[in-house]
Amino acid sequence: MNNLGHLPAEIVSAILHHVVEKDYYACSLINRSFYKATNPLLWQAPTLRNGSKAQLFMKCLVEAQQQQQQHHHVGKHIRRLTSNVPWTDTDLLQLILPHMSHLEHLALETAKNISDISMEPIAQHCPHLITLHLNGSLITQQTMNALGQHCHQLTNLILDYAPHLSPNTLTPLVHRCPLRKVLLSAYAATGGTWMTVDETVKDLLCFRxxxxxxxxxxxxxxxxxxLLQQQQQQVSWPELTVLNLDDGSRDVGDSDFIPFLQIHPGLTELSLTRCELTSATVMAMAAHLPNLSLVDVSQNGYQSLSTTSVRHMVRQCPLLTSLDLSDSGLEINDFPELEMLWDHPAYLYTLKLKQDAIERIRSAPGHGNPVINDQQ
Known part of the structure; x- marks a missing residue:
């Protein structure tokens, strides 16, 4: 006898907790109880990767709204929207404003047509926003002002290439939004950068x-x-675990990074690309960052790192599983312990070591005491 229709709602929810996402739809067809419990899960995090899926998704939203009363509308279940469809401002307003007042995470990976026209009202309409990810948007300070005024739960802010922002981009969020993850691509539309020391850096230091x-x-x-502000004052970011800095001018080097690493032992991911680093910084990583899992010191330009310093870091950082040494003055055949990988296609043009290669270096016989010698 099939008693699935008589299961308490708590049991149905417990069952669905162990179901993978791709099987939600099948579960929704079992009976009314499973449909009622599964429907919110089916709608909570749509990912739209092409225009046809986006059109179908929009059609379903509109039809569902027409067939159901407002308080039963499926749009209320949507918490996370991810899309790489090149929406226009009009498209985005028609999609979000009538349907997604409970949206918490918005990621537009192709936002080249998105401006204040849509983002300012969306900030007002979605006060529960936790994550905002815009790639290549046209937003200005108007959107940032709206976020600071309405989105006081904003935690993750990713503005990848937003060339029309200003030095005061973060000012409206200070003391209003508990930012924990920030990505700023500071290329300005007029050339150069929109970030400044007096405004942008000062605001960044406020997000403890x-x-x-x-x-x-x-x-x-x-x-x-x-880097310097962290050394001169009380550590502003005691919980910092991920740091990614790119210096196209190669003017930032050992004397800037080493003191910073010494006072941030919790770092687990560190990317210092196109910087003026030597083996001294690598040795500092080994000495002060025992929990490192990812390191990227690629495109290190004019400096050659020593194999000794790299080996020492690998051995002192037991959690390290990814190490990018591309264009750092080293090649795969500089590591005899990796001889079996010398002809591997993955290492012909880059030196991105994954866990298997790192483990070979870690378990190889010792190569003497570590020394800081960039010619070694």
Whole structure:
């Protein structure tokens, strides 16, 4: 006898907790109880990867709204929207405003047509927003002002190439939004960078709960200030675990990074690309960052890192599983312990070591005491 129709709602929810996402639809067809419990899960996190799926999704939303009363509308279940469809402002307003007042995570991976016209009202309409990810948007300070005024739960802010922002981009969020993850691509539409020491860096230091910081396209003065301010004052980001900095000018080097690493032992992911690093910084990683799992020191330009310093870091950081040494002056055949990988296609043009290669270095016989010698 089939008693699935008489299961308490709590039991149905417990069953669905162990069901993978791709099987939600099948579960919704079992009976009314499973449909009622599964329907919110089916709608909670749509990912739209092409225009045809986006059109079908929009059609379903509109039809559902027409067939159901407002308080039963499926749009109320949507918490996370991810899309790489090149929406226009009009498209986005028609999609979100009538249907997604409970939206918490919005990621637009192709936002080249998105401006204040849509983002300012969306900030007002979605006060529960936790994550905002815009790639290539046209937003200005107007959107940032609206976020600071309405979205006081905003935790993750990813503005990847937003060239029309200003040095005061983060000012409206200070003391209003508990930012923990920040990515700022600071290339300005007029050339150069929109980030400054006096405004942008000063605001960044106010977010003491920051756990992840990525800065791309800024000036060396901004990067140096970020690193120096942490040394001169009380550590502003005691919970920082992820740091990604890119210095296209290669003016930021050992003397800037080493003191910073010494006072941030909780770092687990560290990307310092196109910087003026030597083996001294690698040795500092080994000495002060025991929990490192990912390191990227690629495109290190004019400096050659030593194999000794790399080996020492690998052995001192037991959790390390990814190490990018591309264009750092080293090649795969500089590591005899990796001889079996010398001809591997993956290492012909890059030196991105994954866990298997790292384990071979870690378990190889010792190569003497570690020394800081960039010619070694």
């Amino acid at each position: 709960g920051l756990t992840s910081l990525t800065i791309l396209g800024s000036s060396p003065e901004v990067l140096k200030s970020v």
